[in-house]
Amino acid sequence: MRETDKQPLSTIFSAAGLVLLFIGWFIFAPPALGGQTSYIVIIGNSMEPKFHFGDLALIREANSYAIGDIVTYQQPEIGTIFHRIIAIKNGRYTLRGDNNTWDDSYHPQSSEILGKYWFFIPSAGKYLKRLRKPANFAFLVVAFAIVFIYLLQTDGKPKKILDVRKKNKMSENSDATANPLDWLYIISIIGFVALIIAFVSFTHPIETTIADNYTYTNYGHFEYFSEVPEDIYESNQLETGDPIFRQINNSINIVFSYELESNRKVNVTGTYKMLAIIKDTTGWEKSIEIIPPSLIQESSFTSSAVLDLTEVDNVIDNFESQTGIINKRYTLILQPQVEIQGSIGERTFKESFMPELTFFLDDQKLTLTDNSSDNNEVLNPTLGGSIMGSSSSPNTISFLGLKINVLVARIISIYMIGATIIALFWFNKKFGNLIASKNISAGK
Template sequence: MRRWAYLTTMFALFWAWFFLFRPAALGGPASYVIVSGISVEPTLYAGDLVITRRQDTYQIGDVVAFRVDDGLVIHRIVGLTPEGTYVLRGDNRNSDDLWHPTADEVVGRMWLRLPGMGRWVQRLREPASFAALVAVLGLISLPGLGTARDARRRRRMRAATGSSGWGTLSLWVSAVAVAAALAVAFGALAVYALRQPLQRTEEVERLRYEHAAAFSYTLEVAPSTLYPEGAVGPVTPSVAPAQQPAGTAPPPGAGADRERVTGTAVYTREPRRLLLDIRYSLNAPEPAYVAGEYRVDLEVRAGADGWSKVLPLVEPASFGGTQLMLSVPVDLEQVRALIAVVEEETGFEPGAYQLTVIPEIRVRGRIGDQPVDEVYAPPFRMTWNRSHLVLDGELARSEPHSVAEPVARPAQIGLLGLDMPVGMARIVALAGLVASLLGLAAAGGLLVRHRAAPPAGRARLRRHRWSGP
């Protein structure tokens, strides 16, 4: 009977693994992800093991794992692109991911979270730990001593008593107690899970649209020992605008309050001309029907509290669409002449001046079914003193605009450190309750049978147990 119980348990565990936990590499629905980094905190932490399940479709708000060149990434879906791919973002980040996977590239939605279990899995991958595990399993699988002798004894006991021989009173009482405790535990879990909602609604930030700008430039200077060709550049952004971490650009003129501008320093007394290229784009997951106007000015400011003057660089003009490319020449010899005149007229020589190129871009129209009408003015800053010119080092930037919307997600239950969907918890609780009640009935029946056995048979069993083979 013990063998049948063992085989039944192994059979049930195999089919549970086959239908619920079989890896995708073996044709199953599950994938296993070990979390690294902090991009998904506080939802997931480094070292957590996440089990995902493949779905036909995925919704905004789902935490999903998707394939990239170097492995799996697990982030949350925050939107859709016009092409139907997913926009994802880590819960601990302010900018969207570079990747926009398709439904086929998503391996599954988060189903179970095992806190800290990923560290143990990584340890078992080490050669020493794996060898120790194999050794322990090998020792467990060794046949026990005296197996044939014990088998003969059990056969004689069954012949003498007409019972199974291993069903002693204490064993069956313990089995009844364990089955009753499991029935109570699974019953309590079933009551709790049935009282919880299957879904919960929460506010999720969804990207509505994003202004992005990228600057590149070439600086013309008087030929010198450091710059024999009389030019520095072209200098371009290292990443595209949509890849730059999100940040809100200051309003026009805000850069004048900075004492220093970090970036590239060019050591020359005679800067001549800055050739500045400005690339603007409006990125949105929904179709955008927009147009607008633009202009470009240069603000010259003497120190934080000194005088300032605005010089027009590009006169107001209109454009259509979501892309704009501008080439703006800045005559630095004209700026130097202006500074020299003002210093001579006022006698005020601060020693350093802030130059800010301000492209003012106004966009009007509709994005999806929502109207948009606003100004984006990302400044390009420079600091100029008697010996060198320091140019802005932030060449790529973006200003995202998001909207909060309610999203229904599967409700979760924390059970023994596992985050389990309420629907799955109900199934587990009811299945466990039924199994424990069946076990309780079986153990109770065998206990009653043992108690009803003739006293003479139990006496023969005791004498046989002490007499040996």
């Protein structure tokens, strides 16, 4: 084959090589450079027997994560963790190492997960760590430089720019000022890019299933109060958070408010009651029902009751007389028990909400176990929940940090392929005879 015959083919191969180089960068580039691939060096044995110390795992971002996926997440205190998802609840993930018998203490949200396991290279992480040493890195740079210089040579001699220009110089009769092969190079690049976009977009579904959980929150609020003699408290009434002195007051009024909140329509029914639970350090406990079971037909309610400490004393006296165990102090727990079922949006659910307000009880006083000045969390308990579900969403392809709709990518690829075909016809009509005459001249 004559040298002139090789020029169009080499131009196409050159364009293909450039596109493949770009694709390789796009696939394997880290997030800091606009890519989607993170590189994790295994430094423990928690994921054995599959992964071992020094292995290099490649992680790619995903739209959603499911039970069984191996993912990497950022633990605020420890750093990067590479473990398997074993449960999902209330929008948080429970993970565990395959070689561990315990769950991770931290439960990340989806936004804290860096990506899902793609593949790994055994022991590659050990060599990566060696390259971080200045001497090794300098050697690698020099090696790449030598290879680059070698590739610029032909038959051991450097290419001369003037020779290349002479070989590519077109006939003086040509009305084109640019090298026709430059046009072929550009058309080839566009064509290869179009084929890659078409391959990627047509191998991805137009729609994807994403998690669409309906979230809700149970809110509770405790209050207690009682009338007391003057000059004991700041006001003439014992208020929430104050200690209760048994000598001046042996009963208190308890108020508990509840609300179920969601950003969707809520319909619930259920039951509610309140217990006073007496406990000691041995594990003994006894319950007193201070609010009997009642029906719930709304997502919020307020209830009230009177706690008679004389009744509590009777339970304690009976325990001590029969067991012979005398305790100086007991624990008294007020426990509302809310059991509801119904629907949020179009999804059904069941929920139990049983917060506790805990006191220390002795012969002289009743005090909250939490002695901090701010009892907001104790008096205002909350419990979040979610109804698991999914929905369809337009699928996307990530490119340079951007999310491109799959359907749009398909349309773009079709137009690009069409434009490439038209451009090839144009190139053949405009430069075909010129290239053919050049080949004939070169053969003489």
